[in-house]
Amino acid sequence: MWDRGFLFWDCYFAVVWAGALVLALSAEGPDRAVRSACVALIVLLLAWYVADGRAVLLTDGADQRGTVRYLAVATALFAGAGILVTETRLLTFALVPQCFIALRLPRAVVAVTAITVVPVAGWALLWRPDAQDVFLNSVGAAVSLAFSTAIGTWIIRIIAQSQERADLIAELQASREEVARLSAERGALAERERMSREIHDTLAQGFTSLLMLVQAVEAELDRDVGTARRHLDLMQATARQNLAEARALVAGRAPADLDGGSLPDAVRRLAARHGAAVTVTGTAAALPPALEVVALRACQESLANAAKHAGPAAAVSVALTYTEGSLTLTVRDTGLGFDRKVRPEGFGLRGLRARAAEVSGTADVVSAPGEGTTVTVELPVPEQSPPAPERTPL
Numbered sequence: 052m053w054d055r056g057f058l059f060w061d062c063y064f065a066v067v068w069a070g071a072l073v074l075a076l077s078a079e080g081p082d083r084a085v086r087s088a089c090v091a092l093i094v095l096l097l098a099w100y101v102a103d104g105r106a107v108l109l110t111d112g113a114d115q116r117g118t119v120r121y122l123a124v125a126t127a128l129f130a131g132a133g134i135l136v137t138e139t140r141l142l143t144f145a146l147v148p149q150c151f152i153a154l155r156l157p158r159a160v161v162a163v164t165a166i167t168v169v170p171v172a173g174w175a176l177l178w179r180p181d182a183q184d185v186f187l188n189s190v191g192a193a194v195s196l197a198f199s200t201a202i203g204t205w206i207i208r209i210i211a212q213s214q215e216r217a218d219l220i221a222e223l224q225a226s227r228e229e230v231a232r233l234s235a236e237r238g239a240l241a242e243r244e245r246m247s248r249e250i251h252d253t254l255a256q257g258f259t260s261l262l263m264l265v266q267a268v269e270a271e272l273d274r275d276v277g278t279a280r281r282h283l284d285l286m287q288a289t290a291r292q293n294l295a296e297a298r299a300l301v302a303g304r305a306p307a308d309l310d311g312g313s314l315p316d317a318v319r320r321l322a323a324r325h326g327a328a329v330t331v332t333g334t335a336a337a338l339p340p341a342l343e344v345v346a347l348r349a350c351q352e353s354l355a356n357a358a359k360h361a362g363p364a365a366a367v368s369v370a371l372t373y374t375e376g377s378l379t380l381t382v383r384d385t386g387l388g389f390d391r392k393v394r395p396e397g398f399g400l401r402g403l404r405a406r407a408a409e410v411s412g413t414a415d416v417v418s419a420p421g422e423g424t425t426v427t428v429e430l431p432v433p434e435q436s437p438p439a440p441e442r443t444p445l
Contacts, residue, residue, distance in 0.1 A: 055108060056265060059150070060108070061105070061371055063145070064078050064100065067141060067142060067144050067145040068096070069344070074139060075089045075090050075132070075138070076090060076361075078137075078138050080136065081135060082136070082187060085235055087425050088133045088135060089131075089135040089136040092132040092140060092245075093128075094175035095128055096128040096129060096132070096142070097342075099121070099124055101126075101238055103425075104121050104125060104149065108152050108153055110394065111153070112153035113286070115154070116155040122144060122149065122162055126146070126162065126169070129143075129146055130166075132173075133174065133309050134174045135177075137174055143167060143195060143199075147166060147167075147199045150203070151206065151207055156204060157160065159207075160200055163200060167192045167193075167196040167199065171189060171192045203336075214247075231259045236421045244405070254293055256351065257292060258293070258392035259359075260290055264282050264286045265286070268283060268286070289324075301428070309340075309344065313337070314335070314338065314343045314347065315331045317343075317373055318347065318350055318371060321347070321350055322350075325354040325355075325357070326367070327354060327368060328366075328368045328369070329368075329370075329371045330369070331371045331373070332350055332370065332371070332373065333373030333374055335373055338432065341409075345428070346378060346380050346428065349426070349428040350380055350382060351378055352400070352402070353403070354367065354369070356398070356423065356426075357384040359384065360385045360386065361386025361423070363424065364397055365384045365385050366385045367383070367384045367385075368382075368383050369382050370382075370383075376434075377429055377431050377432055378432055379430075380425065380426075380427070380428045380430075381425065382425070382427070383423065383425045383426055385422075385423045386418050386422050388418045388419050388421055388423050389418050389420065390419070390420050391416070391441060394441050403426070407429075407430065410430055412430035412431060413427055413428070414427070414430060415427045415429075
């Protein structure tokens with residue numbers, strides 16, 4: 052923006068220099084030779100600005116040696132013109148801004164002091180005017196110095212504040228980009244964890260069931276064809292169920308068991324595939340889809356664990372309990388049980404707890420060797436706003 056907006060300063064300096072030339076040519080005081088010398092100094096000052104000064108100002112005084120060199124020559128040329136013809140001190144309005152643009156504040160004040168004081172002092176020594184003229188010119192120089200220093204210092208401080216603010220904005224932007232990146236990474240990680248749980252609770256368990264059924268069919272094919280056929284039918288049903296779950300997972304829909312049905316019906320179908328009994332207590336009501344998905348997946352994981360670890364003779368039961376503020380799922384088996392200190396929880400139970408926590412629920416596992424296992428998942432049910440009363444028409 053500074054580079055694009057510098058044309059304003061070029062135009063401003065050109066106007067000031069043009070005004071100084073007009074005043075130098077039309078001045079009544081010195082003779083023509085003096086005025087010609089003054090005009091020559093102003094032209095040299097303009098040429099010096101074009102050759103060196105503009106590049107210095109565009110770099111914002113990055114090269115302080117080059118800046119001092121430019122302003123020293125410019126001040127000398129200006130002082131010569133101002134000593135010869137007092138009217139050309141109009142160039143002060145061009146040089147003072149350049150000092151504050153290109154120099155640091157202490158040096159800028161020194162340069163401005165030289166620009167305002169030297170021409171008046173040199174003029175007084177060269178032309179020996181009367182005391183009143185010297186006094187009036189000195190007062191003008193003092194006022195010009197005070198005004199230039201005050202305005203220049205104020206503007207530099209504003210620029211410094213703007214730079215600090217720009218730095219803070221840049222840091223804030225960088226922080227926002229970092230937060231957005233971390234948020235995206237966390238979102239991707241959360242999505243991977245969610246997909247891992249979904250695959251573990253659906254497809255992986257279905258494939259495990261298929262493998263077990265294949266082994267059963269291989270063992271029964273030669274001696275019990277009827278049982279083998281029943282297992283083949285069960286394999287087909289399991290494969291269809293897995294396919295439906297995969298399609299629902301890809302499409303982001305509700306689980307296949309919940310598609311178009313209630314949670315108790317889905318739990319009953321799931322329990323039937325595992326030979327478990329189901330009891331429903333309380334008034335079953337439609338719940339938010341997220342709660343029903345968590346309850347169904349928890350039931351699915353618990354039944355799969357019971358099939359793997361409880362033993363073939365274990366009885367499994369599922370209980371759904373609806374209350375005013377919560378939904379409780381309990382899956383209990385009378386199987387082998389386990390010692391949680393000896394065998395830590397696997398991925399399935401950790402995923403079950405994570406699912407429950409996502410909807411502010413809790414999951415608890417109670418087990419002991421030889422005493423079976425009980426999984427209890429309690430999910431809070433949000434309060435529903437009462438329907439608005441019907442208005443009786445007047």
